[in-house]
Every structure is written in C-alpha cells, then in structure tokens.
Amino acid sequence: MSAPGDNKGPETGAFLPRDRLWHPPALTPRYKTSVLRSPQRAPVSFSNTISEIAGPAFGHAVLGELDNDLIFNFARPGEAAIGERLLVHGRVLDESNRPVPGVLIEFWQANAAGRYRHKKDGYLGPLDPNFAGCGRTISADDGSYWLRTIKPGPYPWPNGVNDWRPSHIHFSIFGSGFAQRLITQMYFEGDPLIRLDAILRGIADPAAIEQLTAPLDMTASVPMDSLAYKFDIVLRGRRSTRFENRLEGN
C-alpha cells in the first residue's frame, strides 16, 4: 500500500526493528497472568523476509454500514446503547510519520457499566441489550478513521484484591505487513485509575503510557450529541528501499 502522493508502488521494505523496551516486557509480575504466560528465553531476531514484509489486506467489502457505530450496530430498531456518547477518531501512521491507508482496525470494549458481552465476564454490572461492544473500520487514504461508541465503564478484575481497570477500548490493527500486527488499548485523558492500573504499570516509560492516552478533543465533538477523543495509532515503519543495494538478478 503506498502513501498518498508517494508514487513508488508496493511496500516491499523491511520493517524498522521493534523497540521492545518501549512495549511492556513479557513478564510484568504485577499483572499476575503474565507470570506463567511470558516466554523466558530471548526471542530470536532476524531480518525480515517476504513472510514478515507481506501481510493480508481487507477490502471495504467486509464492512457493514454500521460496523464502526457501536451505539447502533447491535441496537434494536429505534433503540440505542446506553452511555456517554463518544466519537473516537485519529490516524494510523507509521514511525516515519506517513499515513497508513486501507488497513483494518477492530475494536472492542465493555459497556457503560463496565461489563463485557462475554460468557467469561461475571461482573455484576448489567449487560446492555443494545450494546455488543465490538466494531471495525478501515483507515482512509489519509490514514484517518473514526468510530462512534459509548464510554466504557471501569471495572474490577481478579488480579489484586481491589484492582480496577481504567476505562479503555481495545484496538487490533493490521498494517500492510504481518510484522506490523498490533493489539493495544486506548485510555481516556484524566482517568485517575490509569496510574493505578496493574497492566499499564508494566510499561516502563511514562511517555509510552501517555501515547496510549487519548485526549479530549473538543474540536471534533458534536454539539448537543457527542464528546470526542483523539487516538492516533503508530505502526512500525519500513526501511526505504530507495538506497538499498540490489543483488545481481534481483
């Protein structure tokens, strides 16, 4: 996939190495489940081959009309999900600050009461019959995307005796290459639970936590309708192939 105005054909460059100190490490003991699920040996590094450089693409044919509208995509006719109405918008970029168009973004979240529509969630916050809590979209030519939803509630979880997750929306993002595959969570500016969160505290650099925190964006809010939060997503960048040595016959 080429960036707009970037007339150079398909993306065939290898990815910049992932900065694994910026991500949470595999083992974050405060998040107890990681203790038995974290590989203990060093991952084996190798330069990307076509297997990592290439990746699946999804066309708009997979999308339904309401796929990025969580307020209505599961609601009965004439009804709507309950909660604080929000627009979440942003851009998918890469580490070279180029827009990444045409990539699939999937999201899921708890409802306004902090309850997930999942058989394994037994929290006493009630289900909302009009809210499934999932959606998806594809980034536009300028890398932009948006979704409409309700603000997810915080909820307690069995980690410490009284651990609560801050309000968050899960994001799954495809890039143009399989090595860009990423799942993350978006948090909300000003949430006092952020600094207490056992999962977020696995991140060493406070600036990385800030990168996961969406600011309130009044410029994108809709008067008498919805507040807005902005969440840009940055995928791994590719090396330029422009100056690469070419092998004979390649």
Next chain:
Amino acid sequence: MPQPLDTLRETPSQTAGPFVHIGLMPNFLGIAGLYAADLGNRLCNDKTKGERIAIEGQVFDGIGEPLRDCVIELWQADAAGLYASASETRGVADANFAGWARTAADPQTGLFRFETIKPGRVPFPDGRLQAPHVSLWIVARGINLGLNTRMYFSDETEANAADPILARIEHKTRLPTLVGQRDGGGTYRFNIHLQGADETVFFDI
C-alpha cells in the same frame, strides 16, 4: 539543537485480554447479527491449489495447562510460494487462497486447528529458498506483546536443514519446537510452549 527527526514511536502493545473474542471473533462467542462470519475463518475453497493439510495443537503455559482463551493468527504463502499481499512482487497468488486466518483455542480443551494447504517455498532476501513454513501470531490474556513464531514441516527434513532462519538458532536442541509433526493423514501437530524446557522459539521480527 539540530533539527528534530520527523519520526514517531510505535504505539505500545497491550494485552488482548480475556475478552479478545468479542472484538475478533464475535460469532465464535455467539454474538450474532453483527458480522456475517468471523474474519479469517476460512483459508481454502474447492478451487484452492495445493495439498490439503491441517495444523492442530495447544498452547501451554508454564505449568503445562493449555490456554483456553488465546487467539492465533496464521499467515502463509500459497502452494506456489506466493503471498496474497500487495507487497508480493514475484507474481500473483492463488485467488482461491486467503493466506491469512484466525482461530481461537477451544474454550474446554484449548485445541486450535487450521485447515489449510501446504505452502510453497519463499525466498530469503539473499535469494536462497526458505523451507516451507507458516507464520503464527499468538495473543491472549497475560501476553503483553503478541508472540511471533513459525511452524515448519516434519516431512521437509532436507529443506529444514538448509533453512536460513533455522540456521540462526544457536541451540539446535530447540529446533524441534518449530516443527509440526505430521501424523498418518495430513494433520500436523504443533504444540506451543510459552515456558519451560520445551519453550517454543519465539521470534523478534
């Protein structure tokens, strides 16, 4: 001060959590009416070229319990060794093969299963051929950054011995962790161990 570089940092990863199926596989959970089908639930159709195989296994935690809540994605070349991707410049992949799939571990047994075709060989950047392989990405509660690994094929001994990626692995005793074992039919058993003596080789790609 020199000019700032116009670069950004990758968005930090966060665990997919226990409820990942809501976002990635709502039909699997019984959330009906949103999507016609879960994305990535089918790799092949009747016209797909190549040998039909299955890949089956479990993902085990550090005390040997299978993960019952993980989601695994698979990415592989078609039977001719071409990827269904815009980045594939060597030819056009089989239009009847998706190349990418997603599945969830069974909530009771932890078993995962992909029905696919055996991939062809794809080149290493220096032109040598890699042994046939599928790329796998594993996410779950307790996994902070999705885990990348590969499955190679037990009936490709010669190709595996010459594979440039396998050659990079210092401890040869770990190589079997990357090889799916073919049974009498066309099923390859591939267990993934997150920890322990048999810890699977994971890749930093």
